[in-house]
Every structure is written in structure tokens, then in C-alpha cells.
Amino acid sequence: xxxxxxxxxxxxxxxxxxxxxxxxxxxxxxxxxxxxxxxxxxxxxxxxxxxxxxxxxxxxxxxxxxxxxxxxxxxxxxxxxxxxxxxxxxxxxxxxxxxxxxxxxxxxxxxxxxxxxxxxxxxxxxxxxxxxxxxxxxxxxxxxxxxxxxxxxxxxxxxxxxxxxxxxxxxxxxxxxxxxxxxxxxxxxxxxxxxxxxxxxxxxxxxxxxxxxxxxxxxxxxxxxxxxxxxxx
Numbered sequence: 579x580x581x582x583x584x585x586x587x588x589x590x591x592x593x594x595x596x597x598x599x600x601x602x603x604x605x606x607x608x609x610x611x612x613x614x615x616x617x618x619x620x621x622x623x624x625x626x627x628x629x630x631x632x633x634x635x636x637x638x639x640x641x642x643x644x645x646x647x648x649x650x651x652x653x654x655x656x657x658x659x660x661x662x663x664x665x666x667x668x669x670x671x672x673x674x675x676x677x678x679x680x681x682x683x684x685x686x687x688x689x690x691x692x693x694x695x696x697x698x699x700x701x702x703x704x705x706x707x708x709x710x711x712x713x714x715x716x717x718x719x720x721x722x723x724x725x726x727x728x729x730x731x732x733x734x735x736x737x738x739x740x741x742x743x744x745x746x747x748x749x750x751x752x753x754x755x756x757x758x759x760x761x762x763x764x765x766x767x768x769x770x771x772x773x774x775x776x777x778x779x780x781x782x783x784x785x786x787x788x789x790x791x792x793x794x795x796x797x798x799x800x801x802x803x804x805x806x807x808x809x810x811x
Contacts, residue, residue, distance in 0.1 A: 662686050663795060665698055665709055671771030671778070672711050673744050681802035682810065684795030691767045691790055693717055693733070696810050699769070701792040703784040709794060712769035712779050722760045722768050747774040754783045762787045
């Protein structure tokens with residue numbers, strides 16, 4: 579009786595694992611990049627963990643913001659208290675130079691009115707009980723004369739060049755607007771609106787030349803609305 583011969587299986591030798599020095603350049607580079615990325619991730623995680631553990635981090639940031647906001651508010655308060663103020667234009671007496679509801683920044687200290695300045699003053703007369711915006715035509719010691727036939731204003735006998743007025747002047751109505759000649763006392767100013775035919779101003783005998791004490795300040799610039807931002811001239 580014969581027996582089948584089963585050949586023995588020969589054991590295959592294992593391939594040796596190459597050492598780092600024996601690794602191909604591409605594999606070595608990939609390994610280094612992987613290690614670098616792992617280190618970076620570990621560092622980021624450590625920073626995040628440190629930030630979470632740091633006590634009062636949110637409170638410190640909030641305190642810094644509150645400090646900055648408080649400083650800004652105090653600075654604005656100082657500026658508007660000691661150097662200027664904001665005030666709105668009420669009406670159309672300064673068209674086209676200024677518009678109704680424009681917001682003006684005023685120089686309110688160390689200011690001496692000068693001819694040609696646009697000023698804000700507050701002196702009640704007639705039905706006017708609020709601050710008004712007008713242009714200084716003459717100051718103390720000067721004379722003002724108006725010729726409505728030629729729409730000309732004379733100061734100390736010299737005609738003014740007034741490209742800023744809206745339209746030629748017409749004689750105003752009313753018993754309070756009949757004068758055409760004024761002498762401005764020292765310490766006072768004579769004011770008119772640029773929209774001469776729609777302005778209550780020093781031509782009205784109830785107001786006349788205005789003592790400088792009633793002047794709130796000189797209009798420096800328009801700050802609102804944004805499309806009207808400009809220097810006042």
C-alpha cells in the first residue's frame with residue numbers, strides 16, 4: 579500500500595525592516611513632515627488648554643474694552659465742554675450755504691467774531707426763541723447800509739462781494755424792517771442770513787445789532803448728515 583508524499587512547505591524569510599538611515603528619501607521626508615505636524619498640533623492644543631485654564635481671561639478683555647470706551651467718552655466730553663459744541667440748523671435762512679437740520683460743530687471758546695464768519699447766537703425776539711445761524715456782516719464800530727434797488731450791502735461805505743447769497747434782495751415787509759442804515763456799537767455784530775428774503779436778522783428792529791455775549795460760537799464745519807460734511811465758508 580502506497581502512501582501519498584506530502585511535500586513540506588518551505589518557510590519564506592521575513593523582509594528586514596529598514597532603519598531610518600536606510601529609508602528612501604521620500605519616506606524619510608514624509609515621516610519628518612508628519613512629526614512636524616504632530617508637534618504643531620500638540621503646541622496649538624497646549625495653547626488652547628492654557629487659555630481655557632487661565633483665570634479671568636474674558637473679564638480682562640472686557641475690562642480693556644470698557645477702559646477704551648470710557649477714555650473716548652471722556653475725551654469727547656472735554657472737547658465739547660471746553661473747545662466746541664454741536665448744534666442743529668433750524669430753518670432755511672442760511673440757504674444755500676447750510677441746510678435745514680444740518681448739524682454744526684462750533685468753536686465756542688477763544689473766539690472773537692469777524693466779518694464774514696457764520697455764527698450761532700441765541701437772543702429771543704419776535705417769535706424766535708431758539709438759537710439762530712447767521713453770517714456776520716459787520717462788527718463793532720462799523721456802519722451798514724442796504725440798497726435794495728441794487729441788492730447791495732455797504733459796510734463803511736464799501737460794497738460787499740457776496741457770492742454766497744441765495745438770490746437778490748427785495749425790500750422786506752413789516753414795520754420792524756424799514757431801516758436801511760445802522761451803526762454797530764462796540765462789542766456788537768450785525769448779522770444777516772444768506773437767504774436774505776427768508777431771514778429774520780439784524781434788519782429786524784427787535785433784534786438789531788447783537789451783543790457778542792449772545793454768540794454761542796462760530797460754525798466750523800457740518801458734521802451731519804454725512805453727505806453734507808464740509809467746512810463752513
